[in-house]
Amino acid sequence: MIMVVINLIKDLWRGLHFVLSIQFWRMALLWTLSVLVSHFQLLKDSLFSHKIVYPRCSSSTFPNTPVCVITGATSGLGFSTACKISKEGFVVVIVGRSEQLLSETIRKIKDLNEDAQLKAFQADLSSVESIIKFKDSLRQWLLDSNLHCSVQILINNAGILATSPRVTAEGYDQMIGTNYVGAFVLTKLLLPLLENSPVSSKIVNVTSFTHRAGRVDEGTVSGKKFLSSKHYPYAQVYEYSKRKRHILDELVQATLYL
Template structure:
């Protein structure tokens, strides 16, 4: 790094530190992850039985099962794709960059030469791109010797954007990627999940940061993120927390809706919280500060590598049939309670209806009806 770039980065870090959003991340997010670990600690100290589930590995006969993973070109998504390829799944990796998808396949093949992989270039912040992916995936399944169904869908794609960016639909890019895209993709793939000859599972990757939200506002301007795009100060930390809370509420409402439709014995929904993992999620934060944060978290023994961080995701993906609506955290098949706000049935239904209305004016409105 040349001196000019170094000085510029230091000034950027200086102004970044003086923002409310930075201190929200530093304080509230640290308290949130500590509280999650406290739940595990408290259960062990007071001899409360921690609810945990063993992993159930798939049968690969007569046809190998299919798993779809979004955000699979790096970090948690890449590590999860590698692990599930070892567990016998045909892994469909989804990412925005064709180059990164090619690199991801090369890496996984290097780790596991028997891996059966398929890559699709998809922008998870674009409804149109997600709809095209659904059609391409369905056609690929029909053309292959695989059963035309999906056994696991892992909604892992997520970003932490520190500046406002709008999608083609006019949504805030962070809300679109972290929540709306997962909502749309899940509803579009439900028929393929339902067609599975064995029970199927949806895993939504959320975050402990959802605990920092204390007031749930549900309206189209907030859910789409449009009201944040014109804000004088872009509240990126608040939006990230809110998007992860929305993903949780969606998960629990989807579980309820499947029960009402009589499909709760066929499609199961779980949430995975990986904890603090050293990935490129902090790439828009000044490098000086992200390195400092990782250093502190490492000293507190809270920081994990992607290979360790995927434990809760794999636990959720391979949970026994019948386990639905659980919040996996801490590995070893363990589950804890998410925030009380995330389990509010009224807010979950309002969010479901608001998101459906929001998408009804897009091409998804016709195809995504259920």
């Protein structure tokens, strides 16, 4: 009984410490403001800007079955996107860290769409070695199948929010490594497959409204400066990582003609 009370007090103390932390109030206030700014921008664009229509990578315009690669597809936005695209006639390649979650995701999508064409690959986007293995496995699978050896859509969706500091094998902060470095490396490695597409291919980088709060400089590129902080500024690290992915999206648009 005494231990139960002690553990309860510890949990209450941790909760109180979290609520009173700067990072909590940064998320509560600054992120809420970012959401409001984003919605205002969308409203303004819908009322006063010309609607931009982007050409679709449709399965009807592709001689073979098109392929869409989605990272972080076992839950949330990634899962919803995989469900939707599977109904568009694409072979959907779902990428995730957990084999169990990948299997469950395939089952769930099949329950919603029994005709869905799916392929799962296990990969850790915080590990460059794991990304390279995934690229090799994907290319070999394309060669062994009846599909064209190319990718039509790449959706960089995988991302994490960690409240404690962790370091990747390459020495990056784990949030930076997963949310930005992993997306950058994967995009670079899959470029040959994207460029090999007979039709215009697409790269979609899923970012966040929190990118408005992030500011990138030389000291925040790897996230190493945060690892030595007495109190890990996880909210700021998340903002930096999403800002960098937003910059990646801008670089892709500016330099690639896919």
